[in-house]
Amino acid sequence: MALVASSEHSIYTANISRKHVILCCLGLDPFTKCTQFVICAAGIMVVFLGYGYTQELMFHIEGFKPHGFYLTFVQFVLYSIFAFVERNMRRESGRTAPLRTHLLLSVLSVGTIGLSNAALGYLNYPTQVLFKCCKLIPVLLGGILIQGKRYNCLDLLAAVLMSIGLAAFILTDNKLSPTFSLIGVVMISTALLFDAVIGNVQEKAMTAYGTPNSEIMIFSYSIGSVILLFVLVAMQDFTPAVDFFAQNPVETYGYAAIFSILGYLGIQLVLTLISISDAFITVIITTCRKAISIILSFMLFAKPFSFQYVWSGALVLLGVYLHAYSKKLAKLRRLPLVHQEKLSS
Numbered sequence: 001m002a003l004v005a006s007s008e009h010s011i012y013t014a015n016i017s018r019k020h021v022i023l024c025c026l027g028l029d030p031f032t033k034c035t036q037f038v039i040c041a042a043g044i045m046v047v048f049l050g051y052g053y054t055q056e057l058m059f060h061i062e063g064f065k066p067h068g069f070y071l072t073f074v075q076f077v078l079y080s081i082f083a084f085v086e087r088n089m090r091r092e093s094g095r096t097a098p099l100r101t102h103l104l105l106s107v108l109s110v111g112t113i114g115l116s117n118a119a120l121g122y123l124n125y126p127t128q129v130l131f132k133c134c135k136l137i138p139v140l141l142g143g144i145l146i147q148g149k150r151y152n153c154l155d156l157l158a159a160v161l162m163s164i165g166l167a168a169f170i171l172t173d174n175k176l177s178p179t180f181s182l183i184g185v186v187m188i189s190t191a192l193l194f195d196a197v198i199g200n201v202q203e204k205a206m207t208a209y210g211t212p213n214s215e216i217m218i219f220s221y222s223i224g225s226v227i228l229l230f231v232l233v234a235m236q237d238f239t240p241a242v243d244f245f246a247q248n249p250v251e252t253y254g255y256a257a258i259f260s261i262l263g264y265l266g267i268q269l270v271l272t273l274i275s276i277s278d279a280f281i282t283v284i285i286t287t288c289r290k291a292i293s294i295i296l297s298f299m300l301f302a303k304p305f306s307f308q309y310v311w312s313g314a315l316v317l318l319g320v321y322l323h324a325y326s327k328k329l330a331k332l333r334r335l336p337l338v339h340q341e342k343l344s345s
């Protein structure tokens with residue numbers, strides 16, 4: 001998962017070892033590992049549920065739906081400020097990765113988060129969440145078609161379950177939802193492609209250059225803010241969006257600020273949880289959170305419901321679990337080999 005993808009968007013993979021357990025510049029070392037885990041797991045549930053609720057609430061404001069990219073612009077500006085403050089508090093400075101790497105990450109971040117936010121103007125929130133669970137599909141197809149990779153049976157089964165579940169969910173949404181549009185499907189699918197690429201670029205920056213998370217975040221979001229500004233001006237959406245937000249700044253900018261604060265905090269919680277447990281446990285927690293988000297969306301916001309949503313969504317979530325379990329098994333199989341190499345050296 002991508003470090004700079006939307007926090008919803010936030011499930012980020014970071015296999016970076018940390019000497020101290022830190023959450024938003026606050027040390028968790030005085031707590032036991034169990035307490036640290038509970039803090040992070042509970043925080044992820046609360047923060048991301050609030051994040052999803054705020055996001056859907058904004059798109060229920062009359063006239064808000066065309067302004068998904070402007071929301072992303074506001075989000076990126078605030079993320080840049082948060083990352084700047086965090087770097088100063090940690091007394092970090094300078095740049096380790098090449099500027100072209102940060103520029104590429106910025107473009108990918110704009111595509112991932114911008115298109116994901118904009119897609120909510122054309123899709124139900126549960127459909128958007130379910131799509132974002134299916135990043136394995138483009139990753140697997142790209143690996144087979146472009147790189148000639150071979151995947152194990154669990155990964156293939158996970159991709160099949162995700163594909164069937166997602167297709168059934170989309171067909172149901174197409175029949176029942178008055179807001180369903182193929183434009184939204186194209187947007188969120190393209191966002192998935194960007195998200196599938198961004199993780200590899202971030203991993204390269206972290207491993208090859210030793211780039212810290214805070215550097216990736218401040219450069220990605222600050223450069224991304226400039227890119228989004230040019231995109232909004234070129235699409236002639238900047239002035240209408242500013243005018244719309246100015247009509248009711250408390251609801252628009254206020255909700256956007258809450259949305260951004262929760263999103264940034266969610267990123268930190270996920271990264272901290274990965275550092276004290278492992279990616280498999282994190283996937284289980286975030287998948288449960290997504291399931292609860294979908295349930296709450298149907299409960300709190302009026303929308304048509306069918307039991308087909310339940311079984312198709314369950315297939316996708318089962319696919320997510322199988323993929324995470326497959327990665328855990330692969331990691332466990334590699335451990336003895338690594339241990340033997342260390343002994344022989």
